[in-house]
Amino acid sequence: AAAGPERPQVVSHVQQALSYTVFDCKWVPRSARLLCLGSAARGTGLVQLYELHGARLELLREIEKPKPIKCGTFGATSLQQRYLATGDFDGNLNIWNLEAPEIPVYSVKGHKEIINSIDGVGGLGIGEGAPEIVTGSRDGTVKVWDPRQNNTPVANMEPVQGESKRDCWTVAFGNAYNQEERVVCAGYDNGDIKLFDLKTMSLRWETNIKNGVCSVEFDRKDINMNKLVATSLEGKFHVFDMRTQHPTKGFASVSEKAQKSTIWQVRHLPQNRDVFMTSGGSGSLHLWKYEYPAQRSRKDSEGSEMGVAGSVCLLQNVTLSTQPISSLDWSPDKKGLCVCGAFDQTVRVLIVTKLNKI
């Protein structure tokens, strides 16, 4: 929508039509290159590496793999290596060296069904602690892997014996502010959000947001957990204040209904943790800013600390496509540069302006 001259604008810089379905797109750290991961028509997986050249994308490499690829991350790799970890439709977790992609650097058949979501922590010079990768799958389990340990995960969150499984749709790391602390947040199709503490290997918190959870993300992985955004079906998202956990009420939250259709992804701006973008099933992107309340916590009637949620305000929104925008990634190196992939087989590079003025 047209806006006043001071609001951030979402400028469409490059549009690239693809000949396959793109499920995930990621910037290669410290570069002007991006990756598109997806599924070709003949049922194989594709990784394409593009470089930004002026007003277009130049294809540098194309790598084909036997199974369609659903998601990928650079989160657990070092800046020198920049290996890509991917989850595919068959439940395999692979880590690839893009310079020599024929044989994976690490490979395990981690799950019995498709890996819906993947996240990495401990790499890229961010934070401390061991590099770890978490995968969430349709088989109802969430597993944490260490690339130095073959075959077995270092943590496995699986359903109790005899319990019918629910699809895990999204996973995210958080709270990794020192070498020991780490949490994993997982969202499921029945509306459950669960927070697992990896230091104590226990369930720290769970809640249900009444709609299938499409995407969860902490505003920063490598700090004391501050905020968590969870998006869901039916156009809703919730922002949880993670600084104060009440013994029974859990974390305070504010929710917003942004649009009629599913909100597929949320991504925080790497350079400003209170700004995030949501992408929707109607092909639109919404840019939000979280405003903290005057006091972030207060005491309840029994004297326990309780969090106070703030508010979100919409900075800008734009409709780019008629199909859902299923993946979104901000560039960690250039503020405002982002890439999004939609189900109309197009990947778009966008620039969001005036983010300095927020």
Add this chain to the structure above:
Amino acid sequence: MPVWLREHSWRQTLTAVYLSLPLRGARATPANIFCSEQYLKVSIPPFLFEAILYAPIDDTNSTAKIGNGNIFFTLCKKEPAMWDSLTLANAGKEKLQYLRENAVLKAQEKAKQETEAKKITKQEQKKYALEATMKLEEAERKRIEDLKEKERQKVATELEFWKNQQKDADKYKSIQKKGEFRQETEPLKERKNEEMNKTRIPNEGTSKIRLKTTKGHGSCSIFSQNLKEEQLPAPRAAATIKVNFTPRVFPTALRESRVAEEEEWLYKQAEARRIINSDLPELEDLKEEEKNPDWIKEKGNKMFAMGNYLGAVNAYNLAVRLNNKLPLLYLNRAACHLKLRNLHKAVEDSSKALELLTPPVPDNENARVKAHVRRGTAFCQLELYAEGLQDYEAALKIDPKNKNIEKDAEKIRHLIQETMQSS
């Protein structure tokens, strides 16, 4: 009888005639004056003045001034010539009559033309106004577009600049590293061999190559990377966390908008299970298991599979008497009736099944598709093709990917067309 006004005076120039007509006390308005090319009339009852002009005049440009008990005409001659007199001398009665009528007709025509001309000018003015507003809006739009375009270009150039910065930084770093690398190869090879337990072999080979071409701002030498590796904690001790899920009956994802429907369906199912009519006298000699509608339904299904359609119908009848709220009983009985060609009964049973399969949730999709298809088939066999097509289309709506249903629907459409053409 009108009173003729005869006292008029006139004078002329080469191009115009000036006529002065005194009105004997009568008041004149423009409506009383009637003028055409060669005929001039002033009629203020009971006074009347009429003149057939010597030569035609241009009546649109001629004027009449009313005032001072007098009408002063300025008539522009069509052809500049001097008139012998104001009026035509020997104007016969018929000529007079003819001229009068002519004049009236001409006047009417002129009036018509004037209204049309007026309409046309009005339209043109409207068009002009519209075009003007469109131009203004277009200009506004263009202005906004230009602003946006400027923004875009600014941003694009910034991006190019940043990218080139990156490239230059990388080149510089790699040159630096090449120098460092050559100096430190020997001791590093030994170190790397030590580290082979922790890292993989392909890792080692490629990490060396990596250092030549790496584009990172991170640690500049291999030394600091190794140090970092040593500082990393060991992999976590493996553990499992058991998870309980918020219970949900349906395998589909939870959506708030569907919750009400799903609850209704579950409630109905639960209620249906509870109803058992167990006070029918004939049932006393049945065994316990034979009073279970599900068990009887299973028996019916087996008989259907073996081709014993009458037996299956009997089984389903009994089951229905025990519990008349189970949609699947009616659904299966409809299938039997189809095989037995009891088409009306098949329609009835499919309809009853559909009634019981409300509200429509993804859970009972299969059943609803089957019910529609069976009822559609029955209609078609009764040659009620339109109703049959309706049911097939309903089935397609629920399950659009089913090729068989599509094919059959096509066939029915053809049949309908043929019957329409032949009738």
